[in-house]
Amino acid sequence: MTTQATEGGPVIRFNEVCKRFGEKVVLDGFSMELARGKTLSIMGPSGVGKSVTLKHAIGLLTADSGSVEVFGREISEVSTPELAEMRKRMGYVFQEGALINWLSVGENVALPLRENTDLEEDELRARVEERLRLVHIPDAWDLMPSEISGGMKKRVGIARALITDPELILYDEPNAGLDPEIARSINALIRELQEGLGVSSLVVEHRIDCIKTVSDEVLFLDGGKALVQAKPEEFFHSNHPRLARFFGKESA
Amino acid sequence: MAEATEIRAEEPAATSPPRDPAILTFLRSEGERIELLLRTLRRLGHTPSRSKLIYEQMFLSGIQTLHVVLLVGLFIGMIVSLQTGIELAKLGQQDQIGTIVAISMAREMGPFITGTILTATVGSAIAAELGTMSVSNELDALEVMSVDRLSLLVLPRLVGLALIAPLLTLVCDTVGIIGGAFVAQAQLNVGYEMYMTSAIDALRPTGFLFNLPKDLYAGLIKAVVFGGMIATVACNEGLKTTGGALGVGRSTRAAVRDSIIGIIVLNYFMTWFMYQA
Ligand SMILES: Nc1ncnc2c1ncn2[C@@H]1O[C@H](COP(=O)(O)OP(=O)(O)OP(=O)(O)O)[C@@H](O)[C@H]1O
Ligand SMILES: [Mg+2]
Numbered sequence: 004m005t006t007q008a009t010e011g012g013p014v015i016r017f018n019e020v021c022k023r024f025g026e027k028v029v030l031d032g033f034s035m036e037l038a039r040g041k042t043l044s045i046m047g048p049s050g051v052g053k054s055v056t057l058k059h060a061i062g063l064l065t066a067d068s069g070s071v072e073v074f075g076r077e078i079s080e081v082s083t084p085e086l087a088e089m090r091k092r093m094g095y096v097f098q099e100g101a102l103i104n105w106l107s108v109g110e111n112v113a114l115p116l117r118e119n120t121d122l123e124e125d126e127l128r129a130r131v132e133e134r135l136r137l138v139h140i141p142d143a144w145d146l147m148p149s150e151i152s153g154g155m156k157k158r159v160g161i162a163r164a165l166i167t168d169p170e171l172i173l174y175d176e177p178n179a180g181l182d183p184e185i186a187r188s189i190n191a192l193i194r195e196l197q198e199g200l201g202v203s204s205l206v207v208e209h210r211i212d213c214i215k216t217v218s219d220e221v222l223f224l225d226g227g228k229a230l231v232q233a234k235p236e237e238f239f240h241s242n243h244p245r246l247a248r249f250f251g252k253e254s255a
Numbered sequence: 256m257a258e259a260t261e262i263r264a265e266e267p268a269a270t271s272p273p274r275d276p277a278i279l280t281f282l283r284s285e286g287e288r289i290e291l292l293l294r295t296l297r298r299l300g301h302t303p304s305r306s307k308l309i310y311e312q313m314f315l316s317g318i319q320t321l322h323v324v325l326l327v328g329l330f331i332g333m334i335v336s337l338q339t340g341i342e343l344a345k346l347g348q349q350d351q352i353g354t355i356v357a358i359s360m361a362r363e364m365g366p367f368i369t370g371t372i373l374t375a376t377v378g379s380a381i382a383a384e385l386g387t388m389s390v391s392n393e394l395d396a397l398e399v400m401s402v403d404r405l406s407l408l409v410l411p412r413l414v415g416l417a418l419i420a421p422l423l424t425l426v427c428d429t430v431g432i433i434g435g436a437f438v439a440q441a442q443l444n445v446g447y448e449m450y451m452t453s454a455i456d457a458l459r460p461t462g463f464l465f466n467l468p469k470d471l472y473a474g475l476i477k478a479v480v481f482g483g484m485i486a487t488v489a490c491n492e493g494l495k496t497t498g499g500a501l502g503v504g505r506s507t508r509a510a511v512r513d514s515i516i517g518i519i520v521l522n523y524f525m526t527w528f529m530y531q532a
Contacts, residue, residue, distance in 0.1 A: 061399050087401040095399040101392035105384075115400040118407070163400075 012075055014039050014171050014203040015060050020069035021227075022055060029055050031227025032069070042197050042204040044214045047224035048249065053207040054098055056224065057173045060205060061095050062086050073171075091119060094164030098175040098207075100156030102148040102163075109135070109144030112163045119167075134162040137192060139185055154180040161189065165196075172196070174206045178213050190216040211239070223249070284513075287495075292487045295409045305411050312415030316377040317423065323372050324427050331364050332356055332431030336438040340445070349445050353453030356435035361458060361470040365428040367522060369420055370481035374514040378489040381412055382510035385493025386503035394494065404494070413486040420482030421475040428474065473529045480521060485514045 015037040022030040029052040037043045045053050058064040059071050062078045071078045074089060081089065102111045112131045116122050122130070135141050138158035148156060157180055164172055177193070178186040190213050196202040197217075208214050214221055214235060221238040223231040223246060231243050238246075275283075302309065336356050343349045385408060388394050397404045432454055439445040458468035492510040496502045 058395075063395050063398065090399055090401045093399070095396075097392050097396060099392060101396040103393050103396065104388070104391070114402060118400070118402045163396075 011039070013037055013072075014074060015205060016070075016072040017056070017059070018070045018072075020059065020066045020071060022052070022059070022064065022067050028227055030059075030066070033224070033228055034069075035222055035229050035232060037203055037205055038219075039203055040197065040201045041219040042193065042206060042217050044206045044208050044218040044221045045224055046208065046214065046221060046249075051224055052227065053224060054175050057095070057175055057205065057207060060173055061090065061093060091115075091167060092170050094167065094169035094172040096157075096160050096164045096172070096174040096177055098179070100148070100153070100160040102156055102159055104148050106148075107144060108140070108146045108148070108151065108159050111148070111159055112166050115163070115167050130166065131162075134165050135159075137165070138162045139188065152180075154182070154185070157181060158185070158189070161192075168200075169202065171203045172205075174204060174208075176207055176209065178208065178210055186210070186213060187216075193217045215239070225249075284491075288487050288491045291405075291409065291491045291494075292413075292483070295405050295413050295487075295490075298403070298406045298410050299414075301406045301410055302414060305406065305414075308407075308411035309415045309418075312411050313419045316373065316416060316419050319376050319380075320369075320372050320423060321426070323376065324369060324423050325430055327368055327372060328360075328365070328427035328430040329434035331368055331427075332360060332434030333438045335359050335364065335431070336435035337442060340439060340443040344443060349439075349443050350449050351453060352435065352439050352443065352445055353432075353450040353455075354457040356439075357432055357454035357457040358470050360428045360431035360435075361468070361474045362526070363474070363522070364431060365424045366420075366474045366477035366481060367518065369424045369427050369478055370485065370518040371515065373416065373420060373423070373482065374485050374511055374518065377416065378485040378514050379507050379511050381486065381489035382493045382496075382507045383503055385490060386496035386506040389494060389496040390499050390502055409486075409490045409494075412490055413483055416482040416486040417479050418482070420478040420485075424474060424478040428471070473525075476529070477522060477525050480525065481518050484517050484521060488514045488517060 013036040017033055017035045020030050020033045021028070033056065035043070045056060047053050055064060059066060060073060065079050074092070076089065078086070102108075103114065106114065109131055112134055113127055116127050116130065132141065132144070135143060138161050140155055140158055143151065143155065143159070148159070151159070157177065161174075161177060174193070177189055181189060193204055193206065194217055197204060204217070206217060218235050220232060221235050222229050223238070223243075225245055230245055231238060231241055233241060336352055339355045340349055340352050343351055343355075394404060397407065436447055436450050439450045440447055458471055489510040492506040492513075496506040498505070
């Protein structure tokens with residue numbers, strides 16, 4: 004592994020990334036950096052390419068041009084086995100949960116451990132149960148994905164992303180569909196992971212309260228570019244006209 | 256709001272790439288299937304650790320299709336018996352009915368009927384299951400968790416179907432021959448004893464491969480190949496599904512259509528290879 008060379012550099016770096024689907028240009032010279040141990044939130048209108056950005060960072064999509072570096076490696080150039088190794092250090096929370104529909108909640112969370120480690124059954128169960136407790140669904144092991152609500156699916160998705168103790172977690176709207184109480188505790192969890200374990204996070208989020216709690220920096224994505232990237236205090240007081248329009252603060 | 260309508264307007268354009276000539280499309284999709292098969296066969300070593308999933312696949316597909324195989328097999332045997340019986344009776348040769356029913360069930364009808372039933376019930380279900388996983392991002396989820404989907408999803412279905420197909424074929428052969436016996440007895444005045452003697456005589460042991468009669472093992476080999484082919488085609492169609500529920504429908508249709516074509520074409524070549532070469 005050649006990741007040590009850049010251990011101090013940013014965990015994720017997008018440089019002039021362009022991506023189009025057919026005629027539709029989604030990313031158009033998008034650049035950003037996520038520093039190690041920090042949390043960066045991405046905001047932007049619906050359909051602007053936030054999920055697409057996250058998918059580039061984990062290699063589910065590849066850029067048409069520009070570079071995407073993760074752990075200091077250009078992700079389009081790593082071999083399949085190396086990419087698999089890199090992904091074991093990452094967690095991904097899908098927007099719609101993306102739970103495996105024929106596995107129970109517990110087995111969904113246990114899947115990465117079952118497939119990629121030789122943990123004993125007891126140890127494995129204990130770890131899964133701990134993660135389920137973290138997201139406030141301690142008794143959900145035997146439920147099937149079709150039996151649980153959208154917000155619960157989301158939380159199972161978070162538990163599954165956390166199960167391998169990743170260094171880098173990509174959250175696609177972790178709070179969508181959660182009630183305020185649970186949302187606050189998920190936010191606290193994201194914060195704790197960062198402060199306690201030095202996890203780096205990229206969070207796509209719409210909720211301002213959440214962004215304020217979890218982020219070190221906020222990025223506004225529109226028109227395929229990063230329009231504003233700033234600390235939360237500055238971001239929410241920015242007088243960038245596009246931001247003002249987005250937050251409905253247009254006074255003039 | 257403006258964005259939302261824009262997305263909807265763009266989506267169909269993005270999912271339907273420009274059309275290639277049909278022959279290229281055909282070669283490409285056959286190539287993909289063969290590649291999927293080879294890559295999955297390279298994981299055959301994972302079979303022991305996937306035994307639970309394989310057993311589940313076998314059990315499910317066996318249960319789903321057994322009653323259909325019993326019913327259709329019985330009637331196919333009756334049809335073959337009646338059709339050939341009427342002609343043979345004209346020549347005074349009706350004592351040969353057993354031979355003809357036994358051989359045509361074992362060589363052709365058993366594996367063909369079983370393959371067709373498996374396609375309609377299990378192949379379509381596999382394409383729909385994997386297709387649904389694909390359009391709901393579950394395959395992406397497996398990928399980001401570094402879970403090998405060929406080993407988790409394709410291998411159990413491939414091995415399961417390749418194992419259950421010959422078992423169901425045996426069942427189909429047996430009920431077919433029994434169905435033929437009913438008709439022979441009731442409509443053609445050929446007694447059970449004569450029918451069975453000629454049927455058993457027709458499937459003479461050859462001393463080869465567990466001492467099975469050649470016609471029987473030829474049919475069973477066909478069944479294994481059909482089972483593997485059905486699973487490969489269905490998994491391939493399922494895994495590459497895009498475009499929501501419509502896409503799942505498209506994949507299922509393609510899987511069933513291509514498996515049926517595959518069964519007929521492969522059947523011809525295997526018969527040629529096993530009986531003429
Ligand atoms: N696989 C794909 N094929 C074609 N178009 C795609 C694909 N993935 C995304 N798109 C398009 O890219 C654009 C951005 O999608 P994306 O899912 O990233 O939006 P988003 O910012 O996450 O929106 P939301 O806030 O609603 O989740 C959309 O117009 C979408 O139609
Ligand atoms: Mg999104």
